Amino acid sequence: MKYYRNLSISQKQVVWAWTFLALPVLFYVVIRFAPTANAILLSFQKWNLLGAREWVGLDNYVKLYNDPVFWKVFRNTFVYLILGTPASLVISFFIAYHLDKTRFLHSTLRALYFLPFLTSTVAMAWVWRWFYQPVPIGLFNNFIASMGFQQIAFLNSTTNALPAILVPAVWAGLGFQIIIFMAGLRAIPTSYYEAARIDGVSNWTTLWEITLPLLKPTIVFLVVFSSISFLRIFDQVFNMTTNNPGGPLNSTKPLVLMIYQTAFSSFDMGYAAAQTVVLFAVLLTVSLVQLRLMRDR
């Protein structure tokens, strides 16, 4: 007690700050950092959930490097990212930009776009799975067949399956991105637009020179947010292809699904942990690179 009394005001502030911080710090250490460290440790071990862990050094990483399925899955993960992120951003910006100018039924339309985001991913994935079925039950194929065309193998195909799964994933994320974009659009001071109008600038130039540059913080946030969500894609893929998780010949399998199967079907926890460490490194790198690139030059 005496020790505390002798501290200066700023030192006392530090003591109090740490007292209050202790709980969240403890929480993060126990709930986040300790398991993360444990997973990294586990990636150097062999463990089948039963029995003792066994030290195997870099074996899991060597196995990963030599596993053709891993590289296929690694590629798929980036295809989800590279197709999904730009597509979802462009579509959601387009909708938000026009919705922002619409007065008629504005709130209703906004709510309609937001609705898919509130729906359970699992339910949505199963509905889309049904859409994609062949005749006689699939919605899309029944329509295609009734028009007299050949059926399309949406999910049972090595080329169509990944885009077929990406479509509902993009659609489901639109609502959230539209809302964020609209908030960003509303935050741009109208004086800029007034000045542009007085100068007689075209709509296109206004969009290109005023709206987009001033939306940059919003875009940075959404790019990082949506990249992470595409790199972590799982629910849609798993639920739309439960019969053969990851699609025919792993055509749709993302890294997270491979981790799940390695851990909880094959019970190869060490190998799964090594995959997790790779995913962690990828997410970290992608996020850091994006934040740096999109920062103010």
Added chain:
Amino acid sequence: MKAIRTLTLAATTSLAALLAAGSAGAVEIEYWQYIFDARITAMDKLIANFQAANPGITVKQSTFPYADYRTKVAAAIPAGEGPDVVQLFYGWLNDYVQADLIQPLPESTFPAARIEAEFFPMVQAMKIDGQYMALPTAVRSLALFYNTRLFAEAGITAPPATLAEMVEIAQKLTKKDGAGNITSEGITSGMTAQDHQWLREVLFRQFGAVPYTDDYRTVTYNTPEGAAALAFYTSLEQTLGVTSSTFMDEPQAAFKAGRAGMHIDGSFRIGALRDTRGLEWAVAELPAGPDGTQSNYASYWVNAITTKAEGEKYDAAVKFMDYITSDEAMQIWLETVGELPAKPSAALTPANIADPVYGPFIKGLGYGHATIFADETGQRQVLVDAVSRIFLQGQSPANSLAAAAAAEQALLDGYYKK
């Protein structure tokens, strides 16, 4: 401070003594299985009968969701908690033995010679280094379900006895729309359902290939005969057009909806089909191969005594194991769960064989094989991919099978490498 500590100590000691005194006359053992309603009911009946016959012993049943089951067992037993008798899938036996979670069944009560004489041969997969580690109460096998209404419509009177008849009937039953799309299948197919088992243990053998060496650690199906079996399977969809693996999402869904004439599935499907209103179905044995070979795939859940059981609990656990592997227990299990008895003496009773639904499954047990899986999901995927390569990439059955054999062997080698 010290007084309180002494008091606490005294209280704890006396409480422990009290508990010990209470349990001196009666032994309580714990039984664990995962949540599956019919099995829990059946086990409750068995426990009631067992306790009535053994007044000194009580059995407490605990159940867990399937997803958590393995982790719970793994965490509890080394800590000296959890089950004395535990249920596990036969394919997991190796993992449990290596992790030192279960102990061998005592030779005195379960002599190996008696087990081999009394149980169906596939139970021998439970023998490790000459000792039986676990025994099933019930087993499951495959059979051919067929839609009697569709059969009658097509004027077919009897289910197919051979693969050739099966193909012929399937062709009569298949219905297509004007564009050639299937609207009702002759026979269902789907490697991700039970077809990989049918191919692995039935078709390979019927075409003259042996799928694995006896210890199931070496793949031996990569032969011209094996390729012929795979070619036969894929021809059902590719050239004969009597099935489509993507039809109605899942093979059992197509059969349940009355949109498929025949369907190969396990005895565990009986319950779901019985609950389907308006569906008229019957069961037949799996069709025999070109040279008349019959084969089947059988799988089962076993019960084992854990390393936690010691002393009087161990003795009680042995008695309990003895009861739940008795003919009486197996009959109760059949009536409650619909899973088949693991011993010919209980299974092959005149009433069971004559049963129109259980009969074909029970006959299948006599010539059934239980694959010893290292990683069932992984090994299933290998065959699923073999068929996908043929359908989607145009590979020949021989090449696809060679790739599958290499992949499965790599998987087995990785698992057994120690």
